[in-house]
Amino acid sequence: MIGALPPHTAPHAVVIGGGPAGLMAAETILDAGYPVTLYDAMPSLGRKFLMAGKSGLNITHGEPIDRLLDRYGPARARLEAAIRAFGPAQIEAFAHDLGIETFTGTSGRIFPVGFKAAPLLRGWLHRLRAKGLLVKVRHRWTGWAEDGRLCFAAPAGPVAVQASAVLLALGGASWAKLGSDGRWAAAVTDRGVATTPFAAANCGFDTRWSEHFSGRFAGQPVKPVALTFQGQRLRGEFVVTAGGVEGGAIYALAAGLRQALDAGRPAVVDLDLLPERPAEAVAAALSRPQGRHSLANHLRRTLSIEGVRAGLVWELSTAEDRQDMGRLARRLKALPLCLTAPRPIDEAISTAGGISLEALDERWMLRAMPGTFCAGEMIDWDAPTGGYLLTACFATGRAAGQGVATWLAESR
Secondary structure, eight states: OOOOOOTTOOOOEEEEOOSHHHHHHHHHHHHTTOOEEEEOSSSSSOHHHHHHHTTOOOOEEOSOHHHHHHTTGGGHHHHHHHHHHSSHHHHHHHHHHTTOOEEEOTTSEEEETTSOSHHHHHHHHHHHHHTTOEEEOSOEEEEEOTTSOEEEEETTEEEEEOOSEEEEOOOOSSOGGGTOOOTTHHHHHTTTOOEEEEEEOSOOEEOOOOHHHHHHHTTOEEEEEEEEETTEEEEEEEEEOSSEEESHHHHHHHHHHHHHHHTTOOEEEEEESOTTSOHHHHHHHHTSOOTTOOHHHHHHHHHOOOHHHHHHHHHHSOHHHHHOHHHHHHHHTOEEEEEOEEOOGGGSSSEEEEEOGGGBOTTSBBTTSTTEEEOGGGBSOOOOSSSHHHHHHHHHHHHHHHHHHHHHHHHO
């Protein structure tokens, strides 16, 4: 339970965590007429949000809503109401209200014009402060006191705070230097809240490149390419790293890859280096007379395979494959890339795990702790990059903020 307030104290909320979910929750509560104090461990708000904007901020995705909801896998049923209420159209309108124009890219991803997070965050914080938001930075939440007060480690020493309701939006467990370190998990499990262990979600994977291949091609993008794993095929691109692979197409398959590795099963992705050409056309091209040309030149002349894609052919095929043009044609449509382990969790763009969905009621309030609500990536849901992560953070922040407002209204 939340710590008891002195008599005649006006209801007010505390939001802990200054990322998109926490900020959206704070604004929702403020709009309902309740004062909000927001606490964050870092010196400034939205640090991971700003980092995401450095590579081109996907604030949401423009695909049909049912397809978008499918991106959340097993969590779809629990997230659906929140996302339908505050989905892509509402997120674009939110950005426009802040003076940020948006556009839809060829992939369906929706970006702010300029691709940066800073103008949006700056405008948002200005609006929130105008609405009365009180912000306390450099206040790291450490749990609850015996009387239910919220405890913080602050520059001037420990602080204990009473609140009518609290909303936790503490993020996952990746990019600890930006504030998402998962250290909050112990405090909630001590209070009887069910959690799931954190795991790297949108992350790269290790493989066993040869020194020659790694030294020559690390850092290079592979495109066009299609990847197939456990019957799921998708078009996209990825980047070769010194010890493995990373990038959007890999992230989209990460959940299944991680589950296979955790279960001790092989995680082998089939790479189609010629996704726009049917197998018959590839075989026909390779069957042309090679003459005195080397195989590398033959691949370049007939199929435009060169550079890192040619390197992958030599790295992932056998000598027997390369001696038989029919066999090589089949290999070019399904080069087996064996992944051995996910990269460390702190390198992941996002994490799975956290507070179990079953631990939350329909208002996003903890069943074990009435008056305490949760939002964002600290809840155990998972989604690929491309705007889906932010969509769910915005949507759950708004839904949990509405839950807080309802709780405060009922508590009067």
